[in-house]
Amino acid sequence: MSGCTGTLHPQAREGLRHFNAGEYFDAHEALEHAWNAEEGEAKNLYRGILQVAVTYLHIRRGNYNGAVKVYERSRKWLDGLPAICKGVDVEGLRRDVEKVMEAIQRLGPERIGEFDPALLKPVKWEKKQIYTCDRCGSEMYEKNCKVICPNCGNRFDCSDLNLYFD
Template identity: 55%
Template sequence: MTTSPLIIAFVADLMFTTRIALVAEHLGYRVEWIESADQVGAPDAEAAPERPGEALHGRAGRLFEAIVRRQPALLLFDLNNDAIPWREWIAALKSSAATRRIPVLCFGPHEDVAVMTAAKAAGADAVLARSRFTADMPALFQRYARIPDRPALDAVCAEPLAALARTGIERFNRGEFYAAHDALEEAWMDDSGPGRDLYRGILQVGIAYYQIEQGNYRGAVKMLLRVRQWLDPLPAVCRGVDVAGLRADVERVYQALTALGPERIASFDRALLGVIVVE
């Protein structure tokens, strides 16, 4: 599995795509291009109203799924790209717990103050004039890209599993997802290092499974989307926990649940709610 940082660029201007690709390659980044909203999917004939948070339906839902699955280090928006509804997309991505931590960098015409202000108001982390973006691109990518500290994660994952976390996992494995929450939350709060993400990830998987048992489709899918930001950066084994196996379980659950949809959640196969393996 590749570990090079990913930039998702909502850019269509050939002059900028060429420059961005060259700088990204030099820095060891990958770039995926979304030049128009149609690449994400066809416009929704009748967009279903969404509650605040993650969009689960229509083109907005497909965008969320694409971003969450890829876990990019940076989102890059060309504010001159009229084929992208960047006002709506930036605001939506920055309002979601699953995607709000992903940095958003925008560039546009310095003379169009209203456009630059609108991007900042939508939640962009940085909004720059095209000239400055072009001149400072390497430094900007390195400053704003959010890249996991792999050596630090490897070091903390070599530490032993907290006793509270072990208790929470034991409850999780008995199917006591609600009861597991308190022990895992306490373990997460007691840990100030990056290893706490392991506990937060397991906690949120347990919440998702509990929501499935309660018939809460939206709550379960939201948690399954949110958990990837915590589990995906971790090594295959962390503090004795089989993280790779847990990620695979979460993916199977997500696929089965979304295939059923909210109307058929009662038919979900509970046997898919696997146990967490600890060495």
């Protein structure tokens, strides 16, 4: 899936920071901005994580039916993605939310208040350094200590990037 290469949208990175801090409403807001700004197939990644955040928010608020409904929606977006997308461990997220939902379904709507919040795991993601091409302004990516602009082909290696100024 070509939309899974490269780096996360800045609002998606912000959303993941909120998600991993347990701030699920704020995660939803930031991820919604990323989802609306995305042009490629990575839209599904942002939508899926956003839906997991809303699922967790429903669980925290004791809304069993809302959690189940939104979880099913999240599967629509996450199930078609590869194990890693834009540096996000999608497979790990799918496993984690599956465990959460198994626990919720065992408890049922009457006992959702007994849910163990320790099951709400952070999303694992690779925090890539982002470079901007000095020729054309495009986002550049690093691979094997080489930074290449996908737009104009401008190249740097690690020795060019490790400059320090006093």
